[in-house]
Amino acid sequence: MTSKVPFVKNNNGTQIQSIGLGTFKSLGGDCERATLHAIDAGYRHLDCAYFYGNEAEVGAAVNKKIAEGVIKREEIFITTKLWCHFHEPERVEHACRKSLENFGLDYIDLYLIHFPYSYVYRGDNETIPLNEKGEVELTEVDYLDTWREMEKLVELGLTKSIGVSNFNSEQLARLLANCKIKPIHNQIECHPALNQRKLIAFCRQNDIVVCAFCPLGRPDPSKKKPDFLFDDKVQAIGDKYGKTRAQIVLRYLVEIGTVPLPKSSTPQRIEENFNIFDFQLDDEDHKVLESFNSPDGRVVRALQAVNNINYPFNIEF
Numbered sequence: 161m162t163s164k165v166p167f168v169k170n171n172n173g174t175q176i177q178s179i180g181l182g183t184f185k186s187l188g189g190d191c192e193r194a195t196l197h198a199i200d201a202g203y204r205h206l207d208c209a210y211f212y213g214n215e216a217e218v219g220a221a222v223n224k225k226i227a228e229g230v231i232k233r234e235e236i237f238i239t240t241k242l243w244c245h246f247h248e249p250e251r252v253e254h255a256c257r258k259s260l261e262n263f264g265l266d267y268i269d270l271y272l273i274h275f276p277y278s279y280v281y282r283g284d285n286e287t288i289p290l291n292e293k294g295e296v297e298l299t300e301v302d303y304l305d306t307w308r309e310m311e312k313l314v315e316l317g318l319t320k321s322i323g324v325s326n327f328n329s330e331q332l333a334r335l336l337a338n339c340k341i342k343p344i345h346n347q348i349e350c351h352p353a354l355n356q357r358k359l360i361a362f363c364r365q366n367d368i369v370v371c372a373f374c375p376l377g378r379p380d381p382s383k384k385k386p387d388f389l390f391d392d393k394v395q396a397i398g399d400k401y402g403k404t405r406a407q408i409v410l411r412y413l414v415e416i417g418t419v420p421l422p423k424s425s426t427p428q429r430i431e432e433n434f435n436i437f438d439f440q441l442d443d444e445d446h447k448v449l450e451s452f453n454s455p456d457g458r459v460v461r462a463l464q465a466v467n468n469i470n471y472p473f474n475i476e477f
């Protein structure tokens with residue numbers, strides 16, 4: 161039995177469950193099955209993206225559970241993201257309508273700009289446009305121009321809220337100084353090896369919720385990586401509370417002020433990841449988890465964009 165899962169308030173009065181189901185690389189029926197299982201297990205927060213190619217599977221599961229009377233539409237919070245090739249202002253509404261069509265829904269709860277940098281557009285399905293040298297072809301659309309169109313989507317009722325992902329503090333500050341509607345979230349990579357203390361503090365000062373992607377550091381059991389997920393000290397913390405190492409890591413992310421988005425397509429892990437709200441870590445546990453923070457901890461480096469003016473990872477936070 162899972163204990164009650166708390167909700168976090170967003171700056172526009174909406175609220176969100178303090179953990180969400182990640183769906184990247186969940187495809188081919190797995191995503192629909194995972195979403196159905198997650199809803200039955202109590203998840204009411206799903207993280208999706210146009211880029212993941214699985215909005216239709218998530219939508220099918222959500223619509224099935226609505227038809228069965230298990231949930232009402234307003235009880236589930238669905239996030240999806242504007243991909244990099246849709247940043248030109250004239251493509252933003254089209255992109256959002258396309259995602260809605262994929263889901264089979266008439267509104268999204270939260271629409272995020274997936275990355276601050278942009279790609280050339282060569283068709284809706286060409287999400288990674290390559291040049292003749294095989295390199296991703298980037299553009300320099302100003303994310304403020306994209307944001308103005310995101311604001312219109314709220315006015316049109318296509319999404320309840322808007323936000324960003326992978327924005328650094330300077331990009332967020334510039335957005336905050338130039339927006340009509342504030343972003344409610346910044347979704348960023350966060351786990352013990354990249355604990356994002358400074359960016360979390362900056363977001364908190366500005367009343368922006370941080371969602372933590374790659375919360376488990378995309379584990380590779382064959383290499384026993386990342387270290388924090390295969391560590392004896394983390395195991396010992398788990399033994400103390402009767403929890404797994406993954407649960408200890410997710411609980412740590414909640415306690416440092418983020419909403420983690422663990423992805424799983426395995427029913428037992430979907431439940432395990434959700435079951436982290438009946439215990440609390442102490443200061444010593446936090447010290448152990450802090451010790452994994454490292455300047456090399458980032459998993460999603462987006463190196464194809466490293467020379468773009470909107471690349472977010474060239475400054476400290």
Ligand SMILES: NC(=O)c1ccc[n+]([C@@H]2O[C@H](COP(=O)([O-])OP(=O)(O)OC[C@H]3O[C@@H](n4cnc5c(N)ncnc54)[C@H](OP(=O)(O)O)[C@@H]3O)[C@@H](O)[C@H]2O)c1
Binds near residue numbers: 326373377379460
């Ligand atoms: N905004 C962005 O740019 C961005 C970037 C990356 C990710 N995301 C979002 O964040 C979500 C999470 O990130 P991620 O999928 O990259 O990485 P992750 O959640 O850190 O890791 C997912 C991997 O962990 C395994 N796993 C899940 N629960 C586990 C457990 N309890 N014990 C051991 N292994 C476990 C999963 O395996 P099984 O599925 O086989 O159980 C899967 O292989 C994504 O799915 C996506 O929604 C957003």
